[in-house]
Structure formats: structure tokens, C-alpha cells
Amino acid sequence: MKVKLKVKRTDPETGKAGYSQYEIDAPESTTLLDALIQVREYEDGSLALRCSCRSAICGSCSMRVDDRARLACRAKVIAITRGDENHEIKVEPMGNMPVIKDLVVDMESFWAKMRQVDPYLRPVGPEPEAEYRVPNEAMIDLTHTMACIMCGACVSDCTVLEVDKNFIAPAALAKAYRVAADPRDGHTHERLEKLSQYSGIWDCTRCNMCVEVCPKGVAPMNRILQLREMAIEEGITNNTGARHTAIFTKSITDGGRLNEVWMVPGSVGMFNLPRILTEMPGALKMLRVGKLPIAQMIPPGAPGSHKMTGMDRVRNVIRKSASLKAPKPEVKD
Amino acid sequence: MAVYEHDVLVIGAGLAGMRAAIAAQQMGADVAMISKVHPVRSHSNAAQGGINGPGVGEDGGPWEEHAYETTKASDYLGDQDAIEVLAKEGGREVLQTEHWGVVYSRKPDGRMAVRRFGGMGKARTFFVGAITGQAILHVLYEQLMKPSVFKAMRNYEEWFVTSLIVDDGQCRGAVAMNIRTGELHAITAKATIVATGGLGRVYEPSTNALICTGDGISLAYRAGAPIMDMEMVQIHPTSLMGSGVLITEGARGEGAYLLNKDGERFMSKYAPNMMELASRDVVSRAEQTEIDEGRGVDGCVFLDMRHLGEALIKERLEEIYEIARDLVNIDITKELLPILPGVHYIMGGVKTDVDGLTALPGLYSAGEAACVSVHGANRVGANSLLDTLVFGRRAAEHAVPWLQGKKFKPIPESVVEKDRAMIRGIIDRPNNGDRIAKIRRDMGVSMSANVGLFRSPDRLNKQVEMLKDIRARYEKVGVEDKGKVFNTDVLFHIELGYMIDCAEMITTSAIERKESRGAHTRLDYPNRDDANWLKHIVLTKQPDGSEKMSYTPVTITQWQPQERKY
Numbered sequence: 001m002k003v004k005l006k007v008k009r010t011d012p013e014t015g016k017a018g019y020s021q022y023e024i025d026a027p028e029s030t031t032l033l034d035a036l037i038q039v040r041e042y043e044d045g046s047l048a049l050r051c052s053c054r055s056a057i058c059g060s061c062s063m064r065v066d067d068r069a070r071l072a073c074r075a076k077v078i079a080i081t082r083g084d085e086n087h088e089i090k091v092e093p094m095g096n097m098p099v100i101k102d103l104v105v106d107m108e109s110f111w112a113k114m115r116q117v118d119p120y121l122r123p124v125g126p127e128p129e130a131e132y133r134v135p136n137e138a139m140i141d142l143t144h145t146m147a148c149i150m151c152g153a154c155v156s157d158c159t160v161l162e163v164d165k166n167f168i169a170p171a172a173l174a175k176a177y178r179v180a181a182d183p184r185d186g187h188t189h190e191r192l193e194k195l196s197q198y199s200g201i202w203d204c205t206r207c208n209m210c211v212e213v214c215p216k217g218v219a220p221m222n223r224i225l226q227l228r229e230m231a232i233e234e235g236i237t238n239n240t241g242a243r244h245t246a247i248f249t250k251s252i253t254d255g256g257r258l259n260e261v262w263m264v265p266g267s268v269g270m271f272n273l274p275r276i277l278t279e280m281p282g283a284l285k286m287l288r289v290g291k292l293p294i295a296q297m298i299p300p301g302a303p304g305s306h307k308m309t310g311m312d313r314v315r316n317v318i319r320k321s322a323s324l325k326a327p328k329p330e331v332k333d
Numbered sequence: 334m335a336v337y338e339h340d341v342l343v344i345g346a347g348l349a350g351m352r353a354a355i356a357a358q359q360m361g362a363d364v365a366m367i368s369k370v371h372p373v374r375s376h377s378n379a380a381q382g383g384i385n386g387p388g389v390g391e392d393g394g395p396w397e398e399h400a401y402e403t404t405k406a407s408d409y410l411g412d413q414d415a416i417e418v419l420a421k422e423g424g425r426e427v428l429q430t431e432h433w434g435v436v437y438s439r440k441p442d443g444r445m446a447v448r449r450f451g452g453m454g455k456a457r458t459f460f461v462g463a464i465t466g467q468a469i470l471h472v473l474y475e476q477l478m479k480p481s482v483f484k485a486m487r488n489y490e491e492w493f494v495t496s497l498i499v500d501d502g503q504c505r506g507a508v509a510m511n512i513r514t515g516e517l518h519a520i521t522a523k524a525t526i527v528a529t530g531g532l533g534r535v536y537e538p539s540t541n542a543l544i545c546t547g548d549g550i551s552l553a554y555r556a557g558a559p560i561m562d563m564e565m566v567q568i569h570p571t572s573l574m575g576s577g578v579l580i581t582e583g584a585r586g587e588g589a590y591l592l593n594k595d596g597e598r599f600m601s602k603y604a605p606n607m608m609e610l611a612s613r614d615v616v617s618r619a620e621q622t623e624i625d626e627g628r629g630v631d632g633c634v635f636l637d638m639r640h641l642g643e644a645l646i647k648e649r650l651e652e653i654y655e656i657a658r659d660l661v662n663i664d665i666t667k668e669l670l671p672i673l674p675g676v677h678y679i680m681g682g683v684k685t686d687v688d689g690l691t692a693l694p695g696l697y698s699a700g701e702a703a704c705v706s707v708h709g710a711n712r713v714g715a716n717s718l719l720d721t722l723v724f725g726r727r728a729a730e731h732a733v734p735w736l737q738g739k740k741f742k743p744i745p746e747s748v749v750e751k752d753r754a755m756i757r758g759i760i761d762r763p764n765n766g767d768r769i770a771k772i773r774r775d776m777g778v779s780m781s782a783n784v785g786l787f788r789s790p791d792r793l794n795k796q797v798e799m800l801k802d803i804r805a806r807y808e809k810v811g812v813e814d815k816g817k818v819f820n821t822d823v824l825f826h827i828e829l830g831y832m833i834d835c836a837e838m839i840t841t842s843a844i845e846r847k848e849s850r851g852a853h854t855r856l857d858y859p860n861r862d863d864a865n866w867l868k869h870i871v872l873t874k875q876p877d878g879s880e881k882m883s884y885t886p887v888t889i890t891q892w893q894p895q896e897r898k899y
Contacts, residue, residue, distance in 0.1 A: 012818035029575055029661075041770030045813030045822040050370075053542040055578040055656055057467055058374045074659055100513060101819040107371070115483065120475040121434035130390060131431045133443035140648060142436040143462050146471060147651075150373050182434065 001028050002085040003035050003077050008092040012101040033061050033072035049103040056215055059149030063103045064092040069153035071215040094156035110152050113168050117176040124186030134183045145178040148218045154210035166199040170210035170220030173201060177223035192231040201227045202241020243267050253318055254300040256308035261296040338741050339365040341732055342506050342522035344494055344549060347375035349700025350528035351473040352725030358486055360733040367489035367509055372474050376530050376542045380466030381652055382583030383448060383458035384718040388424030392447040394457045396420040401892055403716060406452040406612045407709025408851035409894035410887055415705040418687050419723050426722035427459055435472045436461055448586040450714040452612040458715040463581050463652035466718060493824055495752040497556040498744055504696035505742060508752045515817030517753050519744045523736035524695055526728050527553055527683060531701040532835045536676035537777025538577030540569055549702040551831035553683040558691040559873040561704040562681030564842035564853050567712055568786050570616040572675025574633050576660055580653055580672055582714040585609040587649055590637040593628040604899040611899035614711045614852045617674040621786050633671035674786060680708040684871060689728025697728040710851020759826050762811030769810055769825050776803050780836055784843050789856040793844045800837055807833055842870045863894050
């Protein structure tokens with residue numbers, strides 16, 4: 001099978017970047033990593049990439065393949081090209097991290113964020129003589145998150161991180177779930193409080209990108225949603241994210257639709273005037289085009305607030321969705 | 334020039350290295366860890382099936398049972414004093430990792446669950462699905478991310494060791510290249526612990542990661558430390574068709590069958606009692622015999638997991654389900670998985686005592702790079718992780734008190750200059766049309782053919798000639814990458830040199846051992862010969878560059894050698 005590659009190269013000494021094109025012959029079973037190794041070994045010894053285990057356990061070989069972060073050893077060439085030998089596979093280093101050379105990026109920011117979430121068990125009380133007695137279900141659940149190989153694919157393609165470098169980002173938040181949800185840990189509440197602050201769990205926009213690119217089915221966004229549920233259950237609601245969730249729910253439960261007038265004050269806090277003022281230009285614009293109906297001036301839940309017809313059906317939907325939890329991890333197909 | 338000085342320098346950041354570093358740091362030493370890859374990229378990740386837990390509750394069983402089974406599986410080449418240490422202290426290490434946060438699978442009562450592993454009389458192997466090594470490795474790294482530890486410990490991440498510093502009969506650290514800059518530095522240390530893992534890439538194919546190139550074994554050999562049991566190369570019964578990736582023994586532990594092309598559970602002919610869970614050397618030889626006698630398909634036999642059911646497979650063997658699906662497009666819940674024996678582990682390595690100390694003062698070794706010897710002629714499944722933790726910790730516990738009061742000795746710049754010149758020599762070498770990858774492949778394929786499962790004088794002698802040719806080609810081959818930053822071309826060149834050292838030691842020792850024991854099968858000496866060969870073969874490089882071969886007796890405490898039957 002013919003394999004065409006277009007690999008982004010960065011010269012570490014000059015910082016100059018460009019693309020190298022390669023064409024090799026390889027068996028149909030070839031993974032993208034096999035192809036890149038073949039290039040490095042027999043075509044161009046100066047091509048730099050990290051790789052080690054070849055079986056998706058060491059997490060070294062994440063890179064962008066046709067604009068999406070993937071683990072090269074997990075990516076079959078024939079699946080990328082859909083059998084089209086003329087498809088030139090574009091291979092680039094991961095995003096959101098500085099490039100050192102070719103496909104090798106500097107992951108220090110990745111690890112710094114990991115350290116930020118206190119990613120180690122902090123039990124309280126004396127250590128038991130034997131093991132901690134904990135339910136298997138909890139361990140199986142955590143095993144799915146421990147399956148994270150720290151490859152960085154989710155961080156590479158995180159759309160929030162692209163605009164806010166402070167966002168703790170999916171991988172570290174998944175790790176935060178692993179410790180916060182561990183029944184042996186004694187600091188769950190404290191962890192959730194810290195995670196509820198700026199750049200934490202409420203800064204995720206739920207774009208789902210990390211779920212799509214994760215090669216291990218860890219689904220970091222769903223772990224973030226679980227952390228949000230845990231935080232609210234722990235009563236950690238004095239923050240924009242949790243308040244937004246509350247006013248959103250209240251608005252729908254009360255009137256069946258989003259009350260745009262009260263969303264902002266409800267989320268940022270009724271008396272947070274400076275913050276509310278920053279939203280005014282947007283609000284005025286909405287008002288001008290009729291997106292802030294007069295009927296919504298009455299806050300949700302207050303007497304006379306606007307209700308759409310068929311509220312029984314709406315409440316049914318709400319009741320059902322409230323009983324749902326964030327999806328558990330599962331084997332990705 | 335920056336000065337790098339530490340009490341303890343740990344080379345390698347897999348389980349043995351990290352366990353040693355944590356122990357030394359807890360004892361108050363100034364510790365540095367150096368690794369050519371980030372710690373969580375280490376090959377300890379690949380240990381899927383589990384870790385034996387002798388003495389942990391009822392399931393772990395009495396330590397004596399584990400020690401006996403380890404001895405028997407070693408075909409009585411394991412040193413029983415060391416095996417006793419492993420069995421007595423292993424349980425504590427398993428519990429320590431649980432207390433640190435490893436998410437071991439549980440039984441309904443909340444205690445840790447066990448599965449059965451090959452060579453063990455009962456289920457005593459604790460596990461985290463099929464990611465046990467990864468889970469322990471990541472939890473050890475979690476410990477290193479604690480602010481107090483992170484600040485105190487220097488982590489030379491993506492640094493590559495080019496030589497050990499030996500001065501005045503002592504090891505005093507290492508010369509290493511910062512891969513990110515290409516600069517070489519001397520890192521001096523009062524104690525140096527080599528925990529660089531195995532050498533599987535000396536063979537092609539192999540279950541091992543591309544980084545398993547025997548660096549530490551070769552570095553210690555070049556520094557003059559004795560190397561032991563190098564003929565003992567474990568060939569794992571279940572590596573995947575094609576890439577040779579590992580399929581955990583845990584699959585057979587959960588009840589998977591081995592079938593030949595006629596659908597026969599052929600192990601009934603070779604190990605009627607233990608069947609698929611006989612010792613690894615026994616199962617691998619059985620498979621190869623089936624394949625050689627025409628009862629395989631495309632050089633493979635089959636692993637049958639269909640009867641285990643989808644629920645159990647997805648809970649306990651998820652990693653295998655994914656590997657099979659992604660690499661060979663097979664659904665193991667419905668189809669047979671083609672597998673074959675694959676090179677997996679080196680029982681031999683840097684000769685140490687039970688405290689990890691080598692014959693060279695200041696130099697310690699632990700984990701797969703070391704040979705204590707607890708594995709003898711054949712390692713039992715789920716003992717490798719245990720070995721790394723017990724002896725990683727013990728090396729640090731011996732080194733830290735030992736180095737108290739010792740002073741750093743200034744290292745002359747010429748020591749670093751020598752390695753700089755070596756690298757310049759590689760970079761300046763003209764292209765002669767040969768390639769590192771070609772030489773490595775020729776070495777690996779020939780090692781598999783000639784020093785693999787079944788060894789004969791013809792094959793072994795052929796390999797000696799082959800390796801002479803390979804070394805000659807190695808001396809002449811150059812690199813394409815002439816840059817300084819992340820020049821992997823140069824690293825692969827140096828690694829190939831380490832691998833050739835290892836290949837030569839394996840072949841020399843395999844020629845010397847004129848019997849069949851454990852993983853070492855000689856077609857011309859089919860039986861075990863306790864009268865002449867109940868001893869280790871030790872290779873030591875002499876100051877003049879020649880190699881000395883010697884023997885050291887096997888330590889026997891409670892278990893006299895018996896015929897090994899499964």
C-alpha cells in the first residue's frame with residue numbers, strides 16, 4: 001500500500017517551520033506510527049517524534065493527524081485515508097503546547113496543571129494495617145479514569161485552553177476526579193471548592209472535543225460534569241458556574257424557556273453591579289432585536305412570571321433529565 | 334558550567350527507579366532521577382496482568398508458598414535467600430501502593446481481589462483490570478508530584494546517560510546528555526542506582542517498548558560491574574501476531590484457552606495439571622512445538638477468550654479487547670486471537686546482592702536491569718512488578734546510610750570530554766550507505782533465529798559470527814541528523830551500541846551453559862544438569878577491555894532442586 005505523508009517540521013535552532021512530504025510503501029496493517037518510524041529509519045533520520053510502546057499505553061506519540069489530535073500508534077493508516085492511496089495524511093505536532101522540534105512538544109504546562117490539582121491521595125486518619133475496604137464499583141469507575149495515559153491529546157485540542165491559558169484543562173481535571181472521587185481520599189470537599197474556582201470545572205464549555213480525541217475512553221468532559229455534580233451536592237454553589245446552573249434550571253422549571261433577563265444577574269450574583277454592567281452592551285443589543293421580552297422582567301418563580309403552554313410536559317422532561325447522571329466512562333467503539 | 338551534585342542518582346524512572354527515589358527522599362537524601370523519557374512513559378506501564386502479593390491477607394497466601402513457587406519456576410537457578418526477601422517483603426510493598434492510591438480491583442467485601450497467574454499453585458495475584466503496571470506507575474508518579482517531594486527532588490527528564498563515572502574504584506555518578514539541548518554534563522553522586530529496565534529490543538520481534546535497549550546493563554558492564562545470567566531470556570507465550578505486542582497472562586488467568594489449528598487445547602499434552610497456566614517457558618515451548626509440527630496457522634496458535642463473556646472481558650481485560658480491536662481488527666468476545674511466543678524479559682542483568690549493591694562500590698541496581706537473582710532461569714508472571722518495588726526500595730535503604738559522611742570528588746572535565754568526542758565522532762562520520770535501523774533489524778532477527786527458544790551449537794556459533802559482522806558495521810555507520818536539539822538519530826546510535834553489548838553477553842552465556850534449564854533450551858543438551866550447572870554464569874569486563882567469565886554458586890536455603898512438572 002502506498003502511504004503519503006505531509007509532516008510539519010520545525011527547526012529548533014531557527015524556529016522556522018515547513019512541511020516535508022514522504023511517500024512510502026507499507027503493508028495494509030500499518031499504523032501511522034509504523035509509517036513515521038519507517039520514514040525516520042529509512043528515509044529521513046532527522047525527523048523527531050516521541051514514541052515507545054506501540055500499544056497505546058505509554059502515551060508518547062500524540063500528534064495532530066488531519067487536524068485532530070490522535071495517538072499515532074492507535075491510528076491505522078487505512079482508516080485515516082479510507083483506503084484512498086492518494087490521500088496525503090497531514091501530520092503536525094499537538095496544539096496548545098510549544099513545539100521543541102518537528103512533532104515533539106514541550107509538555108511542561110501539561111504537568112504544571114496536573115500538579116495544580118493536588119493529584120495524589122490524601123487520606124485522613126491512621127493508615128489501615130491491611131488494605132482500605134472500598135466497593136469494587138468505585139475502583140472500577142476510577143480505573144477507567146486511571147486509564148488516562150497522559151498523552152495530551154485532550155489538551156492539544158481543548159477549545160477553552162486555546163483562548164484561556166489558565167484553564168486547568170481536561171487531563172488534569174480528569175485526574176482531579178480520580179482523587180476527589182476516590183473513597184479513600186479525605187479531602188473531597190476541599191478539592192471541590194478549589195476546583196470550583198476560576199479556571200476550574202466551571203470554565204469548561206462542554207464542546208466535547210476532549211471526549212472525541214481521547215484514545216482511552218476516559219472522556220474528560222464527562223469527568224468534569226461529574227465533578228460539577230459532586231460540587232453542587234457538597235453545597236459548593238457560591239460561584240458563577242453553579243449559580244448559572246441553578247438559575248437555568250429554575251427558569252426552565254418555572255416557565256419552560258430561558259429567561260434571558262435574569263440569566264446574567266442570576267449567574268454572576270444579584271448585587272455584582274460591575275459584572276452586570278459589563279454585560280449591558282450585549283443586553284441592549286438583545287433588547288433592540290426583541291430577544292428580551294417585557295414579560296421576562298418578572299423573575300422566574302415570582303408571581304406573574306411568564307409560563308409557556310404545556311408546562312406539564314416540560315416538567316416531565318426535567319424530572320427525567322434530573323435523574324440522569326453524567327455518563328460513566330465506557331469502552332469506546 | 335553548572336555543577337550537578339546529588340547524594341543519590343537514580344538512572345531510570347520506571348517502578349524500580351521511582352520506588353528507589355521515593356525511599357531515598359523519605360530518608361532525607363538529596364535525590365535526583367534521570368530518565369531518557371518522562372517517568373510515566375516508562376515500560377513498567379506494560380505490565381498488564383498483576384502483582385503477586387505474598388502475605389497479603391488470606392488470598393496472598395503464606396510467603397513460603399510464593400517463595401517455593403518462584404524457586405520452582407526459576408528451575409532452581411534463583412537464589413533462595415533473595416527469593417525469601419522478595420516473598421517476605423513483597424506483601425508490604427503491595428499494601429504500600431494500595432495506601433498510596435492504586436485502585437486495585439475488589440471482592441464484594443471490599444478487600445482486594447486476586448486472579449490466577451501462570452506457575453502459581455493458587456490465585457494470589459492482585460490487579461487493576463489489565464493496566465496494573467500503568468496504575469502503579471502513575472500512582473508512584475502522583476507521589477512525586479506532592480509539592481514537598483517535587484521541590485526537593487531533581488528530575489532530569491529526557492536526559493540520556495552516555496557513561497557511568499568510575500574513579501578510584503568507585504562509581505561516582507554519570508555523564509549524560511540533555512536531549513533538549515544536546516549538551517553533555519557530569520552528574521556526580523555518592524551513590525548511583527541503575528534501574529533502566531530490560532533489553533527486549535535486542536530481539537525482533539519483542540513485546541518490549543522501543544526504549545528497552547539494555548542501556549543500564551551495558552553501562553554497568555562497561556564500568557566493570559559483573560553481569561549475571563544473561564542467557565536467561567524469557568519468551569512470553571502470548572504476543573500478538575504482527576506487531577508482537579503483549580497479551581497479558583491475566584487472560585489465561587481469567588480462564589482463556591490455547592488452541593491449535595484443530596481447535597485442540599494442546600497444553601493437555603505438555604502440562605496436564607496446570608494446562609495454560611504452566612510456567613511461561615513451558616507454555617512457550619509447547620506453542621512453538623505445535624507451530625513447528627504444522628499445527629499452527631501462519632506461525633501462530635490461538636488464544637480463545639470467547640467463553641469468558643463480554644462482561645468479564647470488558648471489566649477485567651478491557652485493554653486486551655482494545656489492542657485486539659485496534660491492531661488486528663479482532664473482537665475477542667467473538668473471535669480467536671492469533672498469538673505466538675515473543676521475547677519479553679531478561680532474567681539476567683547487573684549482579685547485585687539483596688540490597689541492590691553491585692561489586693562496584695557506589696553502584697546499585699534494581700528491577701529488570703538487575704539480577705539479584707530472584708527469577709533464575711524463568712520468571713513467574715506478576716513477579717516483575719514485585720521485584721521492582723522490593724529491590725528498588727532496598728537499594729535506596731542501603732545506599733542512603735552508606736553514603737553518609739562521604740564527600741564529593743571533583744570530576745575532571747576530561748570525563749565529559751571523552752563522551753563529547755564520542756558523539757562528535759558519530760556525527761562527523763560520513764554516510765556509508767548503511768543505516769542504524771538496518772543493523773538493528775539484522776541483529777534482532779538473527780538473535781530471534783539463533784538465540785531464541787531452541788538453541789543449538791550451530792545456531793549459536795552462527796550468531797557469534799553474525800555479531801562480529803554487526804559490530805564491524807556499527808563502528809562505521811553514521812547518522813543523518815547533525816543537529817543538537819532532540820537528535821534521536823544520535824541516541825539510537827548509542828543505544829544500538831548498548832544492545833550489541835547485550836546481544837554478545839546473551840550469546841556468550843548461552844554457548845557456555847551446556848544444559849537445558851528454564852528459558853534456556855539447548856537441543857544438544859536437552860536435560861537439566863544440576864551436577865555441573867547449578868550455578869550462575871558471570872561476565873566481567875576487565876580493565877584491559879577483555880571479558881572474564883566466572884561462576885557463582887546458587888544459594889539454596891530450604892528447597893533442594895527437584896524435577897519440575899506442571
